[in-house]
Amino acid sequence: MALNHDLHSHSIYSDGVLAPRALLERAKANGVHVLALTDHDDVSGLREAAEAAQDLGIRFVPGVEISATWGGVTIHVVGLGIDFENETLLAGLAHVRGSRERRARKIAAELERIGIEGSLEGAYAYAENPQLISRTHFARFLVSRGYASDVKSVFQHYLVPGKPGYVAHEWCTIAEAVSWIRASGGQPVIAHPGRYKLSRDEMTQMLAEFKEAGGVGIEVVTGSHAPEQYEEYAQRAREFELLASRGSDFHAPGEARVDVGRLPELPRDLRPVWHDWD
Numbered sequence: 179m180a181l182n183h184d185l186h187s188h189s190i191y192s193d194g195v196l197a198p199r200a201l202l203e204r205a206k207a208n209g210v211h212v213l214a215l216t217d218h219d220d221v222s223g224l225r226e227a228a229e230a231a232q233d234l235g236i237r238f239v240p241g242v243e244i245s246a247t248w249g250g251v252t253i254h255v256v257g258l259g260i261d262f263e264n265e266t267l268l269a270g271l272a273h274v275r276g277s278r279e280r281r282a283r284k285i286a287a288e289l290e291r292i293g294i295e296g297s298l299e300g301a302y303a304y305a306e307n308p309q310l311i312s313r314t315h316f317a318r319f320l321v322s323r324g325y326a327s328d329v330k331s332v333f334q335h336y337l338v339p340g341k342p343g344y345v346a347h348e349w350c351t352i353a354e355a356v357s358w359i360r361a362s363g364g365q366p367v368i369a370h371p372g373r374y375k376l377s378r379d380e381m382t383q384m385l386a387e388f389k390e391a392g393g394v395g396i397e398v399v400t401g402s403h404a405p406e407q408y409e410e411y412a413q414r415a416r417e418f419e420l421l422a423s424r425g426s427d428f429h430a431p432g433e434a435r436v437d438v439g440r441l442p443e444l445p446r447d448l449r450p451v452w453h454d455w456d
């Protein structure tokens with residue numbers, strides 16, 4: 179039987195709700211053999227996760243998910259197999275994290291304009307890592323106040339372009355994210371391409387630039403794709419000769435469609451990102 183690889187997940191060190199050990203325990207219970215923790219813009223959970231994985235007999239892949247901006251659109255670049263002590267990577271991540279508090283203040287100000295008070299404190303109350311204040315924490319606050327029934331519907335009515343609470347933001351460039359990941363010995367992978375509001379031609383251009391910058395992989399089977407998108411991005415993997423990745427993007431029990439480790443296999447003809455991992 180093929181190993182169950184889940185190469186995209188979050189903990190309390192970004193916008194997940196489980197501590198690394200609880201995440202690994204859940205992964206184990208769900209039959210995961212190889213897990214990557216890929217918190218947004220931060221590596222603080224990796225040591226704890228590696229220790230828990232060792233105790234549980236799961237193979238652990240240190241990872242990160244870097245927020246980048248391309249043509250005004252936020253693009254996430256996952257790094258797999260990073261050295262989380264690499265100075266170049268750590269400096270880059272610190273730079274990206276540094277602008278989150280300022281953005282959070284702007285988001286709160288925007289929400290206040292439509293009469294939603296106290297969202298800054300409210301969001302921080304959900305952020306166990308205050309350096310990693312994210313829209314997800316605002317979303318959980320908005321759900322708690324009854325502005326939406328769940329986190330998914332928050333992102334249909336708030337915090338996204340054209341809706342209240344949206345703030346345009348410049349993260350790093352794709353080339354910077356790729357270079358920091360490569361400097362630390364990791365493999366750069368485009369996260370959940372189906373989520374980006376890009377035309378076909380823009381997607382082509384973005385993937386070409388990612389590849390040109392040294393990117394090597396693309397997520398094909400991810401909890402952030404609807405099943406009918408798997409083949410679309412399998413085609414992109416073939417077109418750009420990118421390695422294919424598979425990951426749930428798990429954040430919290432019950433918050434998304436897919437639980438950790440509960441994904442279909444990659445299409446057989448694709449070369450998986452793990453094909454030459456010893």
Ligand code: AMP
Nearest residue numbers: 193218245311312313314329330333429
């Ligand atoms: P940020 O990095 O602060 O902009 O927050 C981005 C995070 O918001 C993502 O990593 C997801 O966890 C969450 N998110 C964005 N869009 C959605 C969506 N449509 N449904 C659920 N969560 C979303």
Ligand code: MN
Nearest residue numbers: 188193314429
């Ligand atoms: Mn997230």
Ligand code: MN
Nearest residue numbers: 243254369370
């Ligand atoms: Mn993402």
Ligand code: MN
Nearest residue numbers: 186188243427
């Ligand atoms: Mn993610």
